[in-house]
Amino acid sequence: MEAISVGRAQLFQGDALAGLERLKADSVDALITDPPYSSGGMYRGDRVQDTGAKYLNTGQRHPGPSWPGDTRDQRSYGLWCERWLGAAYNALKRGGVVAVFCDWRQLPTVSDAIQVAGFVSRGILVWDKTEGTRPVKGWHRQQAEFVITASKGPRGKPGADAPVLPGVVRCAPRAGEKLHQVGKPVAVMRELVRLAPADGVVLDPFMGSATTGVAALESGRAFVGVEIDPHYFGVSLERLRKLEAA
Numbered sequence: 198m199e200a201i202s203v204g205r206a207q208l209f210q211g212d213a214l215a216g217l218e219r220l221k222a223d224s225v226d227a228l229i230t231d232p233p234y235s236s237g238g239m240y241r242g243d244r245v246q247d248t249g250a251k252y253l254n255t256g257q258r259h260p261g262p263s264w265p266g267d268t269r270d271q272r273s274y275g276l277w278c279e280r281w282l283g284a285a286y287n288a289l290k291r292g293g294v295v296a297v298f299c300d301w302r303q304l305p306t307v308s309d310a311i312q313v314a315g316f317v318s319r320g321i322l323v324w325d326k327t328e329g330t331r332p333v334k335g336w337h338r339q340q341a342e343f344v345i346t347a348s349k350g351p352r353g354k355p356g357a358d359a360p361v362l363p364g365v366v367r368c369a370p371r372a373g374e375k376l377h378q379v380g381k382p383v384a385v386m387r388e389l390v391r392l393a394p395a396d397g398v399v400l401d402p403f404m405g406s407a408t409t410g411v412a413a414l415e416s417g418r419a420f421v422g423v424e425i426d427p428h429y430f431g432v433s434l435e436r437l438r439k440l441e442a443a
């Protein structure tokens with residue numbers, strides 16, 4: 198698997214594990230990623246549907262295709278997360294930070310996997326998607342997704358200019374902004390990349406449409422991304438090329 202360089206970004210097309218194995222040990226400052234959730238339903242029948250059926254609201258359309266890797270049951274999802282998190286552990290510097298997205302169903306599994314991989318658990322950030330999310334009759338609206346944070350060993354003393362970051366990021370997903378079926382808003386990723394040093398290297402092994410990459414490069418950080426799907430890899434490449442050429 199060869200890396201494609203785009204300015205301060207290095208991109209790999211292929212499996213996350215293979216990409217992570219290409220990285221030098223102790224070379225990355227922050228792992229910030231939004232892996233497939235393998236969620237989107239309570240039952241096997243729900244889980245194996247394609248991602249468009251699972252994650253787009255009824256009547257909602259997205260020009261991007263469905264994507265792979267989202268059909269594991271909870272047990273195998275946990276084992277898989279342990280594997281890629283273990284490979285990412287090797288690539289992270291000591292004191293490096295981790296921020297992994299999940300939903301309410303996978304929160305305990307991802308939290309366990311992060312610690313099995315060797316990281317020190319640090320907390321949970323809430324992404325509040327606002328009241329625009331799908332209502333649930335007779336129940337609380339599932340309007341939040343979660344970002345589990347951790348570090349590789351002690352975090353190190355923050356510098357005098359280290360920012361104080363919010364514990365809740367309130368930001369509605371904007372359909373028009375999404376270049377991926379489940380693309381995250383760039384505004385949310387801008388908050389997350391602030392976990393990395395101002396000149397640090399941010400890694401996203403499930404980059405989708407490179408929203409993490411955009412936030413990293415815009416803020417002066419370097420970026421390493423891996424994506425298995427050729428369509429979304431192409432979207433990332435074009436997006437980051439435009440950004441670096443601007």
Ligand SMILES: C[S@@+](CC[C@H](N)C(=O)[O-])C[C@H]1O[C@@H](n2cnc3c(N)ncnc32)[C@H](O)[C@@H]1O
Binds near residue numbers: 212382406423429
């Ligand atoms: C939740 S999406 C990421 C969306 C991204 N945060 C964005 O804003 O565009 C997860 C991505 O992981 C990719 N993926 C699934 N399995 C993978 C694997 N084994 N290795 C690398 N990428 C994978 C999918 O194709 C999908 O694009």
